[in-house]
Amino acid sequence: MPLLDRDGFKPDSFTRVPEAGETGETAILVPFAPDAPPAPPAGNRALGIEIANTVRIDALRPHLDRFALIAIGFPAFSDGRGFSLAKQLRNAGFRGTLRAVGPLIADQFAYALACGFDEVELPEALATRQPAEIWLAAARAIRATYQRSHQAGGVSILDRRRAARAAAAEPGAAP
Template sequence: MPLLDRNGSRDDRWTRSDGAAIGNIPAALVPWEALTEALAAQTPDQEIGVILPNSVPFAELAPFLARLALVAIAFPAYSDGRGFSLARQVRRAGFQGEVRANGPLIADQFAYALSSGFDTIELPEASAARQPVPQWLHARESFSATYQRGYDGAERNILDRRKAARAASGIAAE
């Protein structure tokens, strides 16, 4: 499955494991159901990532964050936005690893995914064929401002810009 980051296509260094049998895999990506066993089998030089259904409450994931290098949040459909909220919760908890959206998102959601805390998007082949990488990059640039605060360091959100403009002009905030 193609993998995108904010600059376009990139190689995936993660190897999927169907269960907790992670062996000598340097960067193992395991399903949520196998996470506890995979962490128990983890070697000191091994990184573990988890494929998380977007229906899992953040409180269930939180105890594992310190031991994870990747949280891949599954999107069963582009219209199911629970993954965006989950990504924000993961970032607000201080997670510094990679946060990946996994599923049939559409290019129009790229800027929002990045500002919600996602680093990468893994697309099904059919989605990537329908909307190639240049279309994703164009969509990312189409939005110059957002309503939510992002994690990319850029202050593009409308509310912060409005507040800064008022402060610069000497108008009191309401």
């Protein structure tokens, strides 16, 4: 399915396989079940997991450093659980790639990036109806937000105000 990040559509370097033991691909994406976490793949292949948005952070926490990518399913764009799960993963220190998978709409792109996602994997039809320029424009629609964002270049109004206060308090600052 089409994959897009803040620069537009791009090829997917991960290949979905049923389990990590199989050989061949350099980067693999496997399903994750909390009671049977995947074994480390052979060699130094990158391991990604795909999870439902009902998986609890506590089930993932012990394994986080083994995953190069975590793909979180969005069963519907109106189901916002994935945003909170992404935020929890970032708060837990996950540094790998976070991917949102499902029928998100362009208007949610900024939210996804702000919550710590890096990329979105879309159904074909949706990507056709909402081309890359719509997504990239939507990510920039609100130039500064009241929350601190994980998005590179995200602008926090709180930080701007703090900076303005600091500049005003600086001795000799321009009035």
